[in-house]
Amino acid sequence: MSARIKVKMKLFSQKRIETVAEFSRQVMDLLATEATWVKSSLACTRSGKDTSPSHDDAAKWCLLGAVSRTKHDPTGYEVGPSGVIYRNACAAEDYQDILCSFIKAGRIGEFNDAPETTFAMVRRLLIRADKLIHKTLKLKTKQCRSTKKC
Secondary structure, eight states: OOHHHHHHHHHSOHHHHHHHHHHHHHHHHHTSSGGGBOSSSSEEOTTOOBOOTTSTTOOEEOHHHHHHHHHTOGGGEEEETTEEEETHHHHHHHHHHHHHHHOSSOOHHHHHHSTTOOHHHHHHHHHHHHHHHHHHHHHHHHHHHHHSOO
């Protein structure tokens, strides 16, 4: 993992880390079992037909597709004066940076679709990222309590 990510996460507000933690949980829920994971397609239906990650019939996602689905989740946006604002947009960017910091190739899609990549490897990556996020959140919470600044 790059030192840049550790430094970047230390600068996040507690609320931002909480949002990234929730985003991480949602991606992990989508890719909870091998039956919901796919290679060489962002998403597909139960029958194996390619579809958009955010389509209602999507039942399987690659790692990048699961991030995209979570980013565009209808519960993850609100309508503001300037139009639709995706609350998950920043979380998606932060989360992708964290994932990429653990991937040697540095690209989520290439990692997911590599012939040697297994579902177990994808889950390990998700768990490592989630642990880093929660460790940072725990430290930030402790810091907020001791300094009363969040």
